[in-house]
Amino acid sequence: TTLKSRIVRGKRGNNIPINNCGSIMELIRLHAKERATMSPTDLSFCWNRVTRLILESKQERRGLSNERNQELLQPLIDDTLRNIESFGSTNIAATCHKLAKLEKLCGLNAGNTLWTALEEQIARLSNSFCAREVSNIAWALATSQRCSEIVWCNLDDVVWKNLLQLNSQGLANVAWSYARVAKSSPSLLKEIERISLDRIQEFNCQ
Numbered sequence: 001t002t003l004k005s006r007i008v009r010g011k012r013g014n015n016i017p018i019n020n021c022g023s024i025m026e027l028i029r030l031h032a033k034e035r036a037t038m039s040p041t042d043l044s045f046c047w048n049r050v051t052r053l054i055l056e057s058k059q060e061r062r063g064l065s066n067e068r069n070q071e072l073l074q075p076l077i078d079d080t081l082r083n084i085e086s087f088g089s090t091n092i093a094a095t096c097h098k099l100a101k102l103e104k105l106c107g108l109n110a111g112n113t114l115w116t117a118l119e120e121q122i123a124r125l126s127n128s129f130c131a132r133e134v135s136n137i138a139w140a141l142a143t144s145q146r147c148s149e150i151v152w153c154n155l156d157d158v159v160w161k162n163l164l165q166l167n168s169q170g171l172a173n174v175a176w177s178y179a180r181v182a183k184s185s186p187s188l189l190k191e192i193e194r195i196s197l198d199r200i201q202e203f204n205c206q
Contacts, residue, residue, distance in 0.1 A: 018045045024053055024060055028072050035075065040083050044091040046076055047098040054105060064106040077110055084117045089125040092118060093133035100140035115144065119151045126154035131162035135170035142177035152183050163191060171196055 016034050021027040027049055031038070038046075050073070054061040063069050080095065087095065096118055102108040122137060129137065138155060141147075159174055166174065175192050178185055 089128035131165035142180035
């Protein structure tokens with residue numbers, strides 16, 4: 001049931017050319033035009049595209065670092081919040097990761113209301129995340145300094161379940177995340193250290 005739910009929620013119902021947008025303003029206009037028919041996955045793709053654009057263009061990054069320009073993304077933030085319960089685990093993980101990256105690179109403030117809603121969905125869907133998604137969520141929450149005890153307790157269980165599936169970057173992300181938010185989990189960190197030492201060549205190759 002969980003896998004089926006993830007697949008269904010991952011479908012894009014409309015052929016909206018999100019990845020064809022060459023600027024954030026173009027994406028904002030596209031969202032304004034198509035917002036009534038955008039699926040949760042379309043909304044997640046919008047955040048992915050915004051992040052890609054600021055990584056590819058210094059001009060886009062400078063533009064989004066301006067608070068006035070950030071206000072233009074409010075409709076996208078509002079729609080993300082309105083549809084958050086239908087996002088599913090894959091879109092929740094991706095959206096968290098992109099919002100945290102935008103906060104880190106441009107100072108984008110998505111708002112406590114959206115982050116709290118994301119945390120609620122993370123707690124609800126915690127058993128559905130794959131190893132990569134868990135790593136990205138931990139990094140995102142730590143980067144945005146989100147310290148909900150409930151969320152991190154749920155993540156503890158999921159990280160343990162996925163430890164052997166995490167690649168070297170995933171292990172590093174998780175270890176950094178726990179240190180960043182000062183979450184004490186000695187047995188988990190000790191196990192990450194043991195696995196990392198066993199796979200030390202993977203880290204050397206990066």
